[in-house]
């Protein structure tokens with residue numbers, strides 16, 4: 001079974017996907033990490049997002065992606081990149097990388113090579129990458145709420161984060177449309193556990209473990 005959880009930046013995709021994956025006892029896959037990794041490696045190699053040399057450079061890197069239930073980890077050889085890709089600098093450059101069709105194909109190939117069951121989160125998991133998914137969700141929240149949540153993890157001020165999120169929402173718009181059959185959830189009024197429980201309750205019969213509480 002594949003469950004897709006798409007949504008805008010800082011809507012709660014990773015945290016919710018991790019919680020749903022743990023409840024189901026399956027891994028979760030953060031597609032955004034692969035776009036972030038491509039952006040960081042481009043920066044470090046001095047390659048612009050549109051540089052034709054970027055894809056061959058990425059293909060030559062010993063990049064390893066570990067989609068574990070507790071969280072995804074990224075390795076470049078023995079160097080862990082997981083934390084390095086969560087920065088305002090990568091945020092500022094990632095949309096240009098993600099706009100390139102050949103880089104989207106690079107990400108999609110890696111995702112489709114994974115063996116189900118898993119929870120996949122990103123922007124277009126339920127539309128372009130796994131249209132066959134058995135359950136699809138799309139998370140939203142106001143830009144202000146998202147900025148306040150992201151501010152707890154970043155050194156930047158909430159107003160600066162909110163402006164950056166709105167810019168990225170616009171840049172990512174093309175690939176951020178919910179699947180027609182996706183359950184759209186406004187996470188603003190809900191706690192993190194509330195969103196997780198909402199998704200588990202909406203899964204096909206038998207997909208979620210019987211509730212013990």
Ligand SMILES: Nc1ncnc2c1ncn2[C@@H]1O[C@H](COP(=O)(O)OP(=O)(O)O)[C@@H](O)[C@H]1O
Pocket residue numbers: 007008009010011012013014015016149150152153187188190191192193195
């Ligand atoms: N419903 C919620 N209520 C409160 N905080 C939340 C909620 N969902 C996510 N968070 C928190 O908001 C921050 C951003 O969530 P994250 O899962 O990283 O979003 P995304 O993966 O969509 O960027 C995290 O600190 C997370 O714990």
Ligand SMILES: Nc1ccn([C@H]2C[C@H](O)[C@@H](COP(=O)(O)OP(=O)(O)O)O2)c(=O)n1
Pocket residue numbers: 007008009010011013031032033035036094095098121122123124125168172175
């Ligand atoms: N399936 C995806 C996932 C991410 N992206 C792009 C759009 C996002 O700005 C970046 C980073 O995605 P990520 O999910 O890590 O970003 P947030 O956690 O929502 O801030 O990659 C995409 O185009 N398609």
